[in-house]
Amino acid sequence: MTHDYFMTQALKEARKAFDKDEVPVGAIVVLNEKIISRGFNMVEQLQDPTAHAEMIALTAAFNFLGSKYLPEATLYVTVEPCLMCAGAIYWSKLGKIIYGASDEKNGYKKIAGSNWAFHPKCELISGVQKEEAAALMKEFFKQKR
16 A cells, blocks of 8 residues: 555545535545545534544544554545644644645644644655645635635
């Protein structure tokens, strides 16, 4: 299994959000090369500003494992996490985060700047299938205008 394979799975989740008129962000949590949870943005559907794809995927992973920590797991998310999600990722002690497109307006880097926002042992990889993730976001907001 490759990063591209798992990001493709996260993009499938993002398309579910798109189809439900939600901001198209998707996330999956992988442990031992197996997807243990999935999530997509459900902010509008649940009328909950915390219902981001990452939060939903993390909660499902915690429930699946019966644990509040995920040090051996990897989160794949189509767009750079916001600061709220970065906080949840920090506290979950995730081992690795892989995201696609950067988020200049709402990504964690905008507020955290160059400061590291994740657990000290966490590995971060960005830019995996960034063109596909960015294109989905652009298409969504183009339809909104």
